[in-house]
Amino acid sequence: MTSILLRRGLFAIAQIWLTITLAFFALRLIPGDAIQAQLLGSGAGAVVVENRRAQLGLNLPPVEQYARFVAGLLRGELGYSLLDGQPVVEMIAQRYPSTLSLGISATLVAGIVGIALGAMAELAPYKLAAEMARGTIRLMQSLPIYWAGTLVIILFADMLNLFPPSGTGSLGHLILPASVLGCHVSGGIGRLVEGLMADARSADYVRTAQAKGLPQRLVTLRHILRPAVPPVIVMIALQLNFILGGTVVIETLFLRPGLGKLLLDATLQQDYPVVQGLVILGGITTVVVNEAALGLRDWLDPRLRLSS
């Protein structure tokens, strides 16, 4: 078990290092002269551009820039915005609480809705209920999130006036965006749960359990639902990939000042250090959550726990 965790830890560190390196070289070296592009618009002369470059350390050799960048990261620095010189770390710190609450509540919605739909699609005693659950899963998977979000705003905010259409602050502001984002990623979870239930129902050990006279309720609980827990945990963690992408759309749609909106604005303005900082943050978050979920699965699943 320890060796598995150790291997996971090493793999995670390698992934994080690769993310940082790619983010650095992709965004610092290819664009040639971002500073010039940024400052020329404001009519700055060559001297100003040169000074700004020197100030940001952009005239140093690439390897030295990389070393400084990594050293800065270890001190918790992510550079400065090209637009107003604000530290990227500060910009992120101001906006992350809103994105964090959106992400966590959306993940909760996704887990609950996905598991409920998936279990219903296979285990519901009525055919109609099962069919409806199956249809809903397919619908969640094929509806584009930006369309679903737009329709939800029209219906629940504009027409029914149940929730505020945009902004942050209260629980009411969080319900619509978290539901849209959560339901959007719940389709994949539902599909997995549905498949696992179907496999388990025809498995030999379930037939054995039924044959020895175990009540169906206990068969469902212990032999069908329980083995599905580890893979479902991993699947929920893997949805973070889509949640992070989804926050960009959702925060734009619901006008929430979070990290997704910050990333979009930085992309539109080609503000490299901000994009870089957010990409590194997103990459590290993904790696940590995925590896933690895989570790949890290895620990929960006795077949994997005992095999090492």
Place this chain on the structure above:
Amino acid sequence: MNRRTVVLFMLLGLLLLAPALAPFDPMKTNPDAQLQPPSLSHLFGTDYLGRDIFSRILHGGRRTLALSLLALGLTAAPGIGLGLWAGTLRGQAERIMNGALNVLQAFPSLLLALVIVTLLGTGPLSIAVATGLPLIVPFSRLIEAATRQVLSQEFVEATRSLGASDLYLVRHTLFANIQPTLWSTIGIVFGFCVLNNAALSFLGLSGGLGVPDWGVILAEARFGVRSAPWGAIAPGAAITALVVAVQQITADLAESNSR
């Protein structure tokens, strides 16, 4: 020719014939006809500038379709190559490739797309690139699995022992047998191309200038959504219909090829 194929061909026909079919100029604004509800002259109503939404959808679909096909090409060519190559690796090389692809796949694809747009600047071509490149690894993963599965079967061994060259094996044995996977993968990935392409243009990264595009039309429907909510329905429905139709048809193709 089943019902799904008919739906897809009708959609494609409508888009190809857009200039002939569209009743209005998709760019022409009309201050006297803003945010009108659907009627006989404006089938899907008009937007906040008085432009005919039906004409914009027809014209916009051409651009969405063209950019999605370009993105599909940008993913499919390297994706198939990488997948076939990865599928033939064994031992240490397989482990290294597996680790590298895992690392790349773990990275959120929309973040990658935004990095690409940051580098290339906004515009239709850069969103096609930003849509296509992040899908290469997922594409290659599906092809890799199919390749590995085909190569592990006994008839491949038998063909080889009959004296077939590697080239013959790839062309006649491998290709013939991964075709079902290839079709369904192309369908799934094309669906993602349409969805992500529309997402990026919805976010305002396609350069704008009023050129219709399904993502842009949907984004613009938010202006005046209170008094004209119908404007948001048609563009989203068009995106969803195209994605679902293509995925269903390629799934059917995969099934008929696997028999």
